[in-house]
Amino acid sequence: MSSSSTPKAWATAPIPATAGIGLRFCHHQPVLDERPSVGWLEVHTENYMGGGRPLAYLDAIRRDYPVSLHGVGLSLGSAEGPDRVHLERIKRLVERIEPGLISEHLSWSMTGGVYVADLLPLPMTEEALAVMCRNVAHVQEHLGRPILVENPSSYLRYRHSPIPEWEFLAAVARHTGCSILCDVNNIFVSACNHGFDAHRYLRALPPESVSEIHLAGHTLKDLGDGRKIRIDDHGARVCRDVWHLYDEAVALFGPVPTLIEWDTDLPPLAVLLDEAAMAERRLNAARGAGNADAR
Amino acid sequence: MPTLDELQRAFGASLRFGEDGTIAEAIIGGGIAPEERLRIYRNTAQSVLADSLRLAYRAVERLVGRNFFDMAAARFMRECPPRTGYLNDYGDAFADFLAALPSAAELVYLPDVARFEWALSIAANAPDAPVLDIAMLADVEKEQHEALCFMPHPSLRLLRLGFPADEIAGAVLSGSERAMAAIDLSSGPAWLVVHRGPDGVEARRLDPQAWRFAARLHAGETLGSLIDSFPDLDIARALAEQVGRGCLSGFWLGSTSESLRCSGGAA
Numbered sequence: 001m002s003s004s005s006t007p008k009a010w011a012t013a014p015i016p017a018t019a020g021i022g023l024r025f026c027h028h029q030p031v032l033d034e035r036p037s038v039g040w041l042e043v044h045t046e047n048y049m050g051g052g053r054p055l056a057y058l059d060a061i062r063r064d065y066p067v068s069l070h071g072v073g074l075s076l077g078s079a080e081g082p083d084r085v086h087l088e089r090i091k092r093l094v095e096r097i098e099p100g101l102i103s104e105h106l107s108w109s110m111t112g113g114v115y116v117a118d119l120l121p122l123p124m125t126e127e128a129l130a131v132m133c134r135n136v137a138h139v140q141e142h143l144g145r146p147i148l149v150e151n152p153s154s155y156l157r158y159r160h161s162p163i164p165e166w167e168f169l170a171a172v173a174r175h176t177g178c179s180i181l182c183d184v185n186n187i188f189v190s191a192c193n194h195g196f197d198a199h200r201y202l203r204a205l206p207p208e209s210v211s212e213i214h215l216a217g218h219t220l221k222d223l224g225d226g227r228k229i230r231i232d233d234h235g236a237r238v239c240r241d242v243w244h245l246y247d248e249a250v251a252l253f254g255p256v257p258t259l260i261e262w263d264t265d266l267p268p269l270a271v272l273l274d275e276a277a278m279a280e281r282r283l284n285a286a287r288g289a290g291n292a293d294a295r
Numbered sequence: 296m297p298t299l300d301e302l303q304r305a306f307g308a309s310l311r312f313g314e315d316g317t318i319a320e321a322i323i324g325g326g327i328a329p330e331e332r333l334r335i336y337r338n339t340a341q342s343v344l345a346d347s348l349r350l351a352y353r354a355v356e357r358l359v360g361r362n363f364f365d366m367a368a369a370r371f372m373r374e375c376p377p378r379t380g381y382l383n384d385y386g387d388a389f390a391d392f393l394a395a396l397p398s399a400a401e402l403v404y405l406p407d408v409a410r411f412e413w414a415l416s417i418a419a420n421a422p423d424a425p426v427l428d429i430a431m432l433a434d435v436e437k438e439q440h441e442a443l444c445f446m447p448h449p450s451l452r453l454l455r456l457g458f459p460a461d462e463i464a465g466a467v468l469s470g471s472e473r474a475m476a477a478i479d480l481s482s483g484p485a486w487l488v489v490h491r492g493p494d495g496v497e498a499r500r501l502d503p504q505a506w507r508f509a510a511r512l513h514a515g516e517t518l519g520s521l522i523d524s525f526p527d528l529d530i531a532r533a534l535a536e537q538v539g540r541g542c543l544s545g546f547w548l549g550s551t552s553e554s555l556r557c558s559g560g561a562a
Contacts, residue, residue: 049381050420052450052491073380079300086380111300111307115377117343118336120306123321127299156332157323160296194325227326231335 013066015040015100015212017255019279020068021272022262028057030269035064038276040100042259045071048097049089058097068101068212068257069093073115076135076149077108077122083115087142094143101212101257103148103181104139106132106169121154124163129171136176148211149173150181153189153218153232165190166204179211182253184246185238185261189218189230202249210253215246215279216261235264237275243282250286258283297321310337311373344372347382351416352389354464355409358402367396383420387413404458404480411460411498414452414489418496421450426493427543429535435548441519444549445512450491451542453510459485461498492541508533509542517549 018039023031025047041061048058061067071090074082094102107119122128140146151169163171173180182205191198217236221229238246238260250256260275297305297317305318315330322329345368349356356364371392377385390409393399426448435443454460459482466474486506489498501509508525512534522530537543 046381046383050383051423052419052421053495055423071380073382075380079298079303083379089381108303109380111303113378114307114311115380116307116310116336116340117347117377117380117382118310118340120303120336123299123302125299131299155335156329157325158302158321159323160321223327223331229327229335 013098013100015066015068015257017257017283019258019260019276019283021260021276022070023061024263024266025054026266027269027272028054028061031061031065032057034269036269036273038065038273039280040066040068040257042068042070042101042261045069045090045093045102046073048093055096062097066100067097068103068259069097069099070150071102071104072119073109074104074139075108075110075115076104076139077106077120077128077132078110078135079108079131080110080113082135082139083110087139091143101148102143102145103150103212105150105152106165106172107152119152121152121156121158122168123158124161124165124168126163129163129168129175132168132172133175136172136178140176140178146178148179148181150183150214151186151190152183153186153193153230155193155229155231157194164196164204166201170204170206170209173206173209178209180205180209181212181214182210182249183214183216184249185214185216185218185242186232188242188245189232192230198245199248202245202252205253207253210249210256213246213249213253213256213258214261215242215258215275216263233264234261237271238278243278246279247282247286250283251289254290255283255287306333309333310340311376313337341369341372344368344377344382344385348386348389351386352409352412354412354467355389355393355405357467358405358408358463359399363398367393367399370396383416386416389413404460404463407456407458407460408463410454410456411464411487411489414454414487415496415498417452418450418489418491421448421491424449424544426541427538427545429538432546435546439548441517441522442548443518444515444547445537445543446515446545446547447513448490448542448544450489450496451513452489453506453513454485454487454489455506456485456487461485461487461500488542490540490542497540504528505533509537512537513542515549 016039020040020042021038023041023043048055074086076082105119108122109116109120149172169180187198187201215238216234217238218230218232221231223229258279260272260279262272302321308314309318315333319329322332345365348368371389375388390406390413393409394406399405458480459478462478466478486501486503487498488501488509508521508528511521
């Protein structure tokens with residue numbers, strides 16, 4: 001059915017402060033068949049920019065679940081600005097799906113009109129901050145609503161990068177009114193790779209701006225000669241250290257929508273639901289602790 | 296200190312062409328060389344694009360093997376990089392690239408198999424659009440029938456291929472040696488229509504005359520002109536088949552000064 005001729009079976013549903021899972025193609029049918037008890041679902045925006053079967057699945061799933069759109073291709077940090085055609089495609093999908101949240105990354109992927117298929121690190125400079133703020137503001141104006149910006153994992157730092165990432169991200173939120181998608185696994189990965197304090201990162205984020213948390217697994221890659229680097233491959237369960245960091249994040253920010261991401265070596269749906277249940281228990285524990293404090 | 300634009304261009308040149316020199320100077324080593332750090336990003340970017348091509352060109356990969364496919368994909372990425380983050384659009388030039396690749400010259404049918412698979416990919420990912428309901432034509436006055444022009448569904452592609460690429464792709468993906476052995480490479484051109492109907496993507500062969508009619512119909516030629524050009528073709532039947540299979544999205548009256556456009560029905 002075309003979007004223009006189809007009466008909507010839903011209104012924009014806010015994303016609840018519960019655990020959700022990242023929905024990938026292989027889980028479309030299981031979700032429709034099993035209707036699992038999960039608070040919400042998040043999909044990669046780019047996977048639904050065409051028509052046909054993927055979009056039909058998303059329409060069907062959206063009738064029963066709040067959905068968040070999480071993009072990877074807009075290149076918010078590009079000096080040449082975000083891809084206008086890509087932004088228009090996002091807008092069409094937003095109008096059709098009416099997602100509870102729309103998010104992208106604190107990174108860049110376009111240069112010289114060429115798309116590089118990864119989330120590349122920004123130098124944390126005043127110039128990059130101005131570019132990022134200009135691009136986020138442009139996207140928000142075009143979509144007519146605020147977006148969330150996520151901190152990516154990184155494997156390198158620039159010699160000239162004087163602003164700490166946590167200050168940079170907070171400044172983007174302050175200047176543009178966007179929210180922060182705090183990826184706790186990414187903070188852990190980058191903190192290990194670059195030797196900064198993950199706890200300090202969390203404490204520096206403005207709690208009122210954090211509207212979503214991401215959790216995922218990562219791997220420790222051996223580069224030889226005793227050198228190791230953590231790679232954010234979204235291919236395993238959330239590790240214990242990241243769960244502990246998550247507990248700290250929830251204590252700082254309060255219960256916020258929390259997503260389990262898994263993108264490589266995808267397991268059965270039940271494994272994702274199990275991870276989501278773990279996040280839910282921790283959210284509930286934080287709620288209980290908050291209530292006890294209030295008394 | 297480079298500007299952001301200079302830094303991003305240098306980073307892009309590193310990932311695409313392996314020109315690490317300029318960007319490496321801007322990166323902290325700290326026990327892991329900048330070139331090694333850049334390689335992590337390069338590997339991810341290349342594997343994402345290779346997987347995207349692999350998804351569209353499954354039969355091509357089976358025909359050449361994974362190693363050759365990855366080599367060809369890596370060269371293709373350097374020569375024809377993506378221009379957007381929507382990767383379902385990436386790979387339209389792969390068939391022509393393979394046709395010009397000397398190491399693939401022995402597989403003379405390979406570019407046609409790629410063209411066929413790209414049409415399938417377009418059909419699968421094309422935007423949703425209305426499907427013309429034959430009942431909507433009932434309101435058109437009989438004397439206006441010859442002015443009718445038709446809009447094809449955006450998923451539709453017509454292919455005239457020198458080799459039986461549809462049979463080759465089907466056989467290689469089925470893994471059937473017998474089906475592969477039965478293919479006659481000299482069986483003449485394959486006249487194909489590929490589109491996404493209500494039951495999914497379908498590819499069919501047409502006879503040459505029906506294919507030429509469909510090509511001109513989808514190009515927006517008036518029905519009157521088509522009737523004149525194809526005196527031996529049962530136009531009513533050919534048009535009914537186009538409508539019945541969901542190949543058309545709408546119509547307009549082409550020869551009137553105020554063209555009436557109409558699209559509708561179910562997408």
